[in-house]
Amino acid sequence: MPQQQQLRQTTRIPLVGAPSTRTFWNSNAYGGTASGFVGIGVVGVMIVGNVTTSTLDQRFINAIPDKIVNPMTGKERFYVYKRPGFETHTTPASGSPGTAIRVWTGQGTGDKVISAFGGTNSTIYDGTTSLGAIVGVARDITERDVAGTATLVIPVDNSRAYTFQNGGALTQITDTDYPGEASLTTAGTFVHMDGYSFIMTTGGRVYNSDLNSIANWSATGYLSAQFYPDVGVGLARYKDMIVAFGRESMEFYRNIGNPTGSPLQRIDDLFVKVGAVNSTAIVQMEDNIAWVGSSDIGTISVYILENYKPKRISTTVIDTQLAWRGGPSVYLTSAKLFGKTLIFLQYGLVTYVYCLEDDMWHEWAPASTILWHKFAANTNANSLVYSVSRNNTSGKVYKISQTSPTYQDDGSNFTMTIQTNKVDMDSENYKRLHRLTIVSDETINATNLNISWSDNDYDTFTTARTATMASDRHYLSNCGSFRRRAFRLTNASSEPMRLEALELYYTESLH
Numbered sequence: 001m002p003q004q005q006q007l008r009q010t011t012r013i014p015l016v017g018a019p020s021t022r023t024f025w026n027s028n029a030y031g032g033t034a035s036g037f038v039g040i041g042v043v044g045v046m047i048v049g050n051v052t053t054s055t056l057d058q059r060f061i062n063a064i065p066d067k068i069v070n071p072m073t074g075k076e077r078f079y080v081y082k083r084p085g086f087e088t089h090t091t092p093a094s095g096s097p098g099t100a101i102r103v104w105t106g107q108g109t110g111d112k113v114i115s116a117f118g119g120t121n122s123t124i125y126d127g128t129t130s131l132g133a134i135v136g137v138a139r140d141i142t143e144r145d146v147a148g149t150a151t152l153v154i155p156v157d158n159s160r161a162y163t164f165q166n167g168g169a170l171t172q173i174t175d176t177d178y179p180g181e182a183s184l185t186t187a188g189t190f191v192h193m194d195g196y197s198f199i200m201t202t203g204g205r206v207y208n209s210d211l212n213s214i215a216n217w218s219a220t221g222y223l224s225a226q227f228y229p230d231v232g233v234g235l236a237r238y239k240d241m242i243v244a245f246g247r248e249s250m251e252f253y254r255n256i257g258n259p260t261g262s263p264l265q266r267i268d269d270l271f272v273k274v275g276a277v278n279s280t281a282i283v284q285m286e287d288n289i290a291w292v293g294s295s296d297i298g299t300i301s302v303y304i305l306e307n308y309k310p311k312r313i314s315t316t317v318i319d320t321q322l323a324w325r326g327g328p329s330v331y332l333t334s335a336k337l338f339g340k341t342l343i344f345l346q347y348g349l350v351t352y353v354y355c356l357e358d359d360m361w362h363e364w365a366p367a368s369t370i371l372w373h374k375f376a377a378n379t380n381a382n383s384l385v386y387s388v389s390r391n392n393t394s395g396k397v398y399k400i401s402q403t404s405p406t407y408q409d410d411g412s413n414f415t416m417t418i419q420t421n422k423v424d425m426d427s428e429n430y431k432r433l434h435r436l437t438i439v440s441d442e443t444i445n446a447t448n449l450n451i452s453w454s455d456n457d458y459d460t461f462t463t464a465r466t467a468t469m470a471s472d473r474h475y476l477s478n479c480g481s482f483r484r485r486a487f488r489l490t491n492a493s494s495e496p497m498r499l500e501a502l503e504l505y506y507t508e509s510l511h
Helices: 316-325
Strands: 005-014 037-041 044-047 059-061 063-069 076-082 087-090 098-104 112-117 123-126 129-133 142-146 149-155 161-165 170-172 186-193 196-201 205-209 217-224 232-238 241-246 250-255 264-266 282-285 288-294 300-306 309-312 330-337 340-347 350-355 360-363 374-377 384-388 397-401 416-419 431-440 448-454 465-468 475-477 486-491 498-510
Touching: 059 063, 063 340, 063 350, 063 360, 063 416, 098 142, 098 149, 098 384, 112 384, 129 170, 142 186, 149 186, 186 241, 196 241, 217 264, 232 282, 232 288, 282 330, 282 340, 288 330, 300 316, 300 340, 316 340, 316 350, 330 374, 330 384, 431 448, 465 475
Parallel strands: 059 360, 098 374, 186 232
Antiparallel strands: 005 498, 037 044, 059 416, 063 076, 076 498, 087 397, 098 112, 112 123, 123 129, 142 149, 149 161, 161 170, 186 196, 196 205, 196 232, 205 217, 232 241, 241 250, 250 264, 282 288, 288 300, 300 309, 330 340, 340 350, 350 360, 374 384, 384 397, 416 486, 431 475, 431 498, 448 465, 448 486
16 A cells, blocks of 8 residues: 655644634524523633633733834734733722722822722722722712812712712712703713813703813703714713713713803714713723723624714624623723723623734633722823722722732632633544644743643543743643644633743644
8 A cells, every 4th residue: 555645734723813712603502692690611701691702713811912013124023912800909808899990190209099989889099099989889089170279080880979089078969050060961971171070861861060170060061962862871072072972872071161050062073873881881091992892783892983974893702702692781990900901891701802903802700709899090100900890799909010919819729721622623534643842931940731622513622731930941742643722721820921922843644
């Protein structure tokens, strides 16, 4: 019999890309709505009674993509590195969830961490010192200057609002013309601009305080968002404009200095027929806005503003997840870490993270319960980014240090997971993998990367083999034969790690 020909080859598999899970996998058998969360596994989310995100196909969990462009040649090179962990900063309110946080930049040296804790009524803390309690749950903590005095302004879920001025006390806004005191329902948070404070009502009105005041409001100080009949969701600021979000539309306003009534005027030619699903799904990020948008044709997607127009940044995988869960359970927040602008899309125990600079999504899964409901920072004062969590009742303010990061969540290790798509080198032939080399940095301390693979469409994975990452030769030998193979890489140590690619040295049988 003639001998079978073999071709020796080497190929490289980049370890970056977009999550490509089969969102409709077995959906007919399990239904299409999410219920019964029981936890997050290493490579997926288990939900009793339904399949939402399968454990199949390409996944990047706790692994941040990093695109580096050579300025001389324009050539791109891709890496992926382990996300930083969350340390305990302070414990203001043990046993309570956190609902709002802010670094008070206008007071003192600009590094005071102000937080709100409580699931029914909130207590506001300066570090671990109580500034007082409020009736209702704090939605947010905002900041403005009132006649030269640094002032915190706090909207509450029952439509009340409170202020705290430097050197003063926590005080409720009681002016009967403030919409929350006039039996109107406020939506979202405050936006402060040009000496005014603005807030929206669910009826679609944008109310403003008196000039250079937060305590005083007037009966005529409002403008109705009425270009399209809609429910008011909340406000945000885009450059020098106020953006009013409805459920299915957006309107833009500019301060034109009206002497009476509202100082705002609607910019009619900037009207957008996409709204926001709820006020917790709108986030300010520097001079831009990200939000989970909805429309009257059933779309639920994640957007950012680009030249006053919505730019969709979510993928079909993420949009499907949003459609299954609906808008009321969605939270959006943002943080800038290590030069990356990250947008966190959180629903239930699932968090997808978008990197604005690299235009890529990945996932974060915590060691226990989610630690990143909201973020706050003042990098002029220090290199720390702070967060609180609605899902965690530890009563803690957490921190990420950008100069000396840890790779644990509140003292517990978390797992970085990279799972590739199936690899077949565009060939139906069988391949024998002689050597698998991990292209990566050498770690400072000893840690292992666990590597397993599946040759049967992710049904089963082999027992993981380990590669020692503290050496300069990270490879496995004698890795068997396959036609199509998916690889899974995991690391659960407290060590940093940066990976680039898998390099496969194999022979292919030619029939």
